[in-house]
Amino acid sequence: MGAEVVIEGLTKSFGKQAIWRDVTLTLPPGEVSVMLGPSGTGKSVFLKSMIGLLKPDRGKCVINGVDIVRCSEHKLYETRKLFGVLFQDGALFGSMNLYDNVAFPLREHTKKSETEIRRIVLEKLEMTGLAGAEKKLPGEISGGMRKRAGLARALVLDPEIILVDEPDSGLDPVRTTYISQLFLDVNAQIDATFLIVTHNINLARTVPDNLGMLFRKELVMFGPREVLLTSEEPVVKQFLNGRMDGPIGMSEEKDSATMAAERAMFEAGHHAGGVEEVVGIPPQMQPAPGVPERQGARRRKDRVMKILHTLPPAAQQGILDSLSPEDRRYYGIGEQHSTVGARRGQLPTEDVAQLPDGGGWREPQSTQSHPTQRLPRYDQGTS
Ligand SMILES: Nc1ncnc2c1ncn2[C@@H]1O[C@H](COP(=O)(O)OP(=O)(O)OP(=O)(O)O)[C@@H](O)[C@H]1O
Numbered sequence: 001m002g003a004e005v006v007i008e009g010l011t012k013s014f015g016k017q018a019i020w021r022d023v024t025l026t027l028p029p030g031e032v033s034v035m036l037g038p039s040g041t042g043k044s045v046f047l048k049s050m051i052g053l054l055k056p057d058r059g060k061c062v063i064n065g066v067d068i069v070r071c072s073e074h075k076l077y078e079t080r081k082l083f084g085v086l087f088q089d090g091a092l093f094g095s096m097n098l099y100d101n102v103a104f105p106l107r108e109h110t111k112k113s114e115t116e117i118r119r120i121v122l123e124k125l126e127m128t129g130l131a132g133a134e135k136k137l138p139g140e141i142s143g144g145m146r147k148r149a150g151l152a153r154a155l156v157l158d159p160e161i162i163l164v165d166e167p168d169s170g171l172d173p174v175r176t177t178y179i180s181q182l183f184l185d186v187n188a189q190i191d192a193t194f195l196i197v198t199h200n201i202n203l204a205r206t207v208p209d210n211l212g213m214l215f216r217k218e219l220v221m222f223g224p225r226e227v228l229l230t231s232e233e234p235v236v237k238q239f240l241n242g243r244m245d246g247p248i249g250m251s252e253e254k255d256s257a258t259m260a261a262e263r264a265m266f267e268a269g270h271h272a273g274g275v276e277e278v279v280g281i282p283p284q285m286q287p288a289p290g291v292p293e294r295q296g297a298r299r300r301k302d303r304v305m306k307i308l309h310t311l312p313p314a315a316q317q318g319i320l321d322s323l324s325p326e327d328r329r330y331y332g333i334g335e336q337h338s339t340v341g342a343r344r345g346q347l348p349t350e351d352v353a354q355l356p357d358g359g360g361w362r363e364p365q366s367t368q369s370h371p372t373q374r375l376p377r378y379d380q381g382t383s
């Protein structure tokens with residue numbers, strides 16, 4: 001199973017420039033999480049901080065009991081081996097063919113024989129749909145193939161955590177969906193914990209189990225996808241609809257005067273761009289036929305049902321609506337919680353989930369609250 005990543009109060013600045021502060025969230029093991037945020041909000045800095053390439057000013061990032069913010073160089077080196085990272089452009093060596101690119105971490109970090117390396121490299125190339133392309137140079141293949149090769153390389157050391165930076169950059173929408181499918185398939189096959197940072201709305205709507213957003217130097221929210229997808233928080237709504245109307249401006253944010261002037265303009269009929277407001281929660285993409293079921297998705301269902309009563313009503317309803325009849329029986333959900341109706345938002349204040357003992361994912365111990373937190377973060381249980 002993938003590793004859990006517990007981040008508490010993580011804060012990063014460069015000199016006087018604060019990037020983000022007091023970021024607290026937990027990446028549940030084997031689940032797929034997406035972090036959204038306008039350009040320049042520090043998403044890439046966040047990923048680099050998670051693997052210790054950049055040093056946060058304070059806070060913790062704990063993986064398998066090791067806080068990578070404070071640990072020794074040796075521990076950091078060891079812990080980094082748990083990560084597979086897919087950088088924005090694939091970060092392949094231009095002069096090496098795909099085979100050697102993918103073999104590189106194995107030759108560098110292990111003592112495996114070339115026969116063993118060959119087996120692993122061909123397996124990962126096959127897994128990422130690149131069988132037969134091993135002799136190609138990065139410059140000879142499309143952007144989508146380069147990303148898949150980057151993913152193949154990220155997989156060779158059997159990572160427990162996979163970090164992905166802007167998988168859609170430079171890809172058309174169809175190729176973006178294909179690479180999203182690949183992430184879910186890989187997640188199903190190896191049960192690694194995924195964190196994908198992106199500003200791609202389609203990907204955010206349909207791929208992850210959990211969704212978060214960085215804005216104004218803070219983590220606005222992080223929690224089950226249903227929480228953000230039904231959120232009334234202006235910045236989240238604006239972002240998910242890709243419109244000009246809202247707090248996010250041309251550079252990072254708008255002052256209130258600009259916001260009011262623009263509001264008047266949109267009310268007078270100027271198109272705010274983006275799509276028509278999307279409401280509701282689209283179905284989540286599933287692993288391709290023939291690929292095993294995602295264990296992370298199964299654990300997430302248990303986890304989310306345990307914290308259901310702590311979530312906003314619209315998110316609760318979205319989660320209940322996504323349950324199959326078997327799930328409903330398993331979790332002891334009666335008909336009165338079935339669809340939108342009089343009882344919407346009036347779910348029991350007790351745990352609704354009746355889980356078998358020992359099953360499911362355990363909530364981490366709740367952490368101290370952070371004074372700068374603007375909204376509750378629903379990743380923490382209440383126990
Ligand atoms: N090594 C560094 N030294 C100083 N400032 C940095 C460094 N790396 C990033 N920054 C600054 O941190 C801020 C956040 O950058 P980052 O690249 O993380 O944003 P991002 O959210 O990934 O943006 P995008 O969506 O455009 O990729 C930027 O203002 C950038 O200039």
Ligand SMILES: [Mg+2]
Pocket residue numbers: 043044045165166
């Ligand atoms: Mg970036």
